[in-house]
Amino acid sequence: MSPSSRTPPGATEASDTPSGPDEPPALATIGEFGLIERVTRDRAQPPATLLGPGDDAAVVAQPDGRVVACVDVLVEGVHFRLDWSTPRDVGRKAVAANLADVAAMGAVPTGLLVGLAAPRETPVETLEGLAEGMWAEAGVVGVGLVGGDVAASSTLVVSVTALGSLEGRAPVTRAGARPGDVVAVCGRLGWAAAGLAVLTRGFRSPGAIVDAHRAPTPPYAAGPAAALGGATAMIDVSDGLLADLGHVALESGVRIALRREAFAVPGRLAEIAPALGVDPLDWMLTGGEDHALAATFPAGTALPEGFVVLGAVEEGEGVVVDGEPYAGAAGWEHFT
Template sequence: MAPSPNQEASNTPDDTVTLGAVGEFGLIARVTRERIQPAATLLGPGDDSAVVAAPDGRVVACVDVLVEGVHFRLDWSSPVDVGRKAAAANLADIAAMGAVPTGLLVGLAAPRDTPVEVLEGLADGLWAEAGLVDVGLVGGDVASSSQLVVSVTALGTLEGREAVTRSGARPGDVVAVCGRLGWSAAGLAVLTRGFRSPGAVVDAHRRPQPPYAAGPAAAVAGATAMIDVSDGLLADLAHVAEASGVRIDLRRTAFAIPDRLRDVGSALGVDPVDWMLTGGEDHALAATFPPSTPLPEGFTVVGAVEEGTGVTVDGEAHEGPSGWQHFT
């Protein structure tokens, strides 16, 4: 018997409700029903566009794309984890500009036979992470594709401040970081070896914990440059060094190694500082400050800005990859 138009010819169990069965608008209704929008959302989902407040007349905007098999695996992470991770990657970028998030837009592409419960879990994760900074999902789009792809656009406000860019670092500044470093890389190393514990590092890979409030706090304190550590500290600080026309030198001994990373590194034969220098997806914040500036809570000095170019560790070039690069 041939399948009906709403029945998928796949391995999906017959009693599983799929995206093809409910359709684009049915899915949108499911993931937006009874959601409470914050005050910044003047008009939410349901019209041709959303309306989001822009208190100081400027909008900070960024976008990030997560592709199944490249950025996440559903046998390693739950749909809720993936949703939180997708939101976190963008919300951290807003924070890295010294801004405060105001809303998220979500583009979703998925196969027709994707179970709706997977997509509802994804939406739950997006809403949960957005709720940490009091924003909502204000709109988006759904399309059919051969694999699951999540694209998130985050909006934010500078609250009257100037944006903290990558180009403001000056010789004499200190380099400081806030948030976890190396945890996600350690978790990925554990997962790729077929293990699921220790849970703390595996969960750090599945669900990052960016220090969102630290971005605006750094801006208020006088940060001269700032960046979200998404691809690896060395790789991301290289963008700051290039944009600012300076050299950044990190001190290896400045990094306090958490006991859990030390234990995992010992078990896997990896120096945990290498994870902290080159591992991505923790979404910590790295910033430069004038030397006399009192650092905001949570920031730790790990290096200095000097004359020259590039990024060094203890005055020497780092051997090996400096972080994640998509096309190499």
């Protein structure tokens, strides 16, 4: 991580009013460089990191010669609430959203860059927990946090950029679906939406449902496996299955037809849905942030492990369920 360009050389961001002896230290008491040192010290980098934090930029090995790159921004009060999630959960969630995007291209992650903006009064332990979660999720796929930047802000904002390698393969884009393909999904659907519904109503259980909203568990390995298995198009389900398959339909110039009977509603979702007055299938069709992978494959292809067929690709446009457009919002969209 490099210091912010807004910080003059030799300047310090230490507060004139440090925390009291019985209070946990705030960001203002340790400053920008103190924070960087705390979140990077004693962290092992994988072999792909040729030069990690501490210089003007990191150096990451990319034997393929091409770099897959994506970025996600999480804003407190919009994407997470610290009264619902621990800082560690938020760190995991921020990294997971990006690693899933890399997987959706059929690539494997090689490194992560982190941008952090936080109020001066933010407790240091909050930021250390955030970093701990990031490192933990990065470790799931064997990559490291190779660099980034920090700055002062009125709101806690976390931005993560992920880098990936295609390992010699062509990227699997949203534009390759063809009529006759099957549509399949790997990973959980509707769990994060159910967890959000539970939290919104003031409850904190069932734990498995709530935890699905706090920190998703995407099927990272399924992305490269789908690419090797002949996937013609693929997308990370971040905003809702219908909404994200809508992007595939638009970019590929096709219609995607899903069948309700193909969806196996998990028992946990079926148990809590009546108490919340929700059809659990609505969560599965429109709920985001589980970061499942949806892909299309030529008919007759032996699907990679974990993928379940939910429909087919047809001539036409848009996404339909049992032959009809879905009534209601297809998923999350900012600014609407």
